[in-house]
Amino acid sequence: MQSDWLLGLIGGGIIGTAAAILLLFNGRIMGASGIIGGLVDGSGRHDWTERAALIAGLLIVPAVMVAFGNGWETHLTDNWMIIAFAGLLVGIGTRLANGCTSGHGVCGISRLSLRGIVATAFYIGAGGLTVVLFKHVWGII
């Protein structure tokens, strides 16, 4: 359990360092939903190569680590209806709010942005309530 926290802190530090490099070098916010969403809806057409390069790194490096390491599992549900519904909610919600855990959470809170703090409060609150209802009240997940 304690090693989980330590790994969390180390992994978090790496995530924050990545976001800091993108900000200090490219002058960009490392927000996953914005980077992906801009490619999907065409709003990020002008810098699509940078977006695609970031997504490639995000996809390839964990793939290599998993190939050489062991014990990494996502433990995703196999209920396809839940997966489809949740995927839609995450896609629509993050684009409507203009940010997700990385953009609003990491990059927003660290600059004490009111929008980032409020967004984070709402998605953690909604997430907590959802787990309570769907797991403990209804027993669906």
Next chain:
Amino acid sequence: MRILVSFIVGGLFGAGLLISGMTDTTKVQGWLDIFGDWDPTLAFVMGGAILPMAVAWRITTGRKPVLADQFPAPPEPKLGRNLVIGSTLFGMGWGLVGLCPGPAIASLSFAGWEGVAFLIAMLSGMLVTPALRMRLDQKPAAV
């Protein structure tokens, strides 16, 4: 050069997500499960990530990015309806499966068909959002 930086940043981001356990949906749902067997790991991840970023924001004052003309301007401190509705919807989906956009990409190579299905649904949601946003913006706010 900016493309190379983007790739390296994406790689570090992915490595950090994997090491921190954020590609494991049980850890994310465990953090949200305040009435169950609560797992505080995500708070350590958030704290660990916010620290270097807070330092980076400090450095930006009075400077220019190495490979760009200017730093992103602070967002207008406006708390619109879309921010609240969007974050609530996102939180519901996040709670249901335990994946958010970053880890959805980072775990794609080992998440099986479930991971691919989630990504397709998420991308579909992102695709329809501009149209949805236009409709929402046409409606006058209730408050």
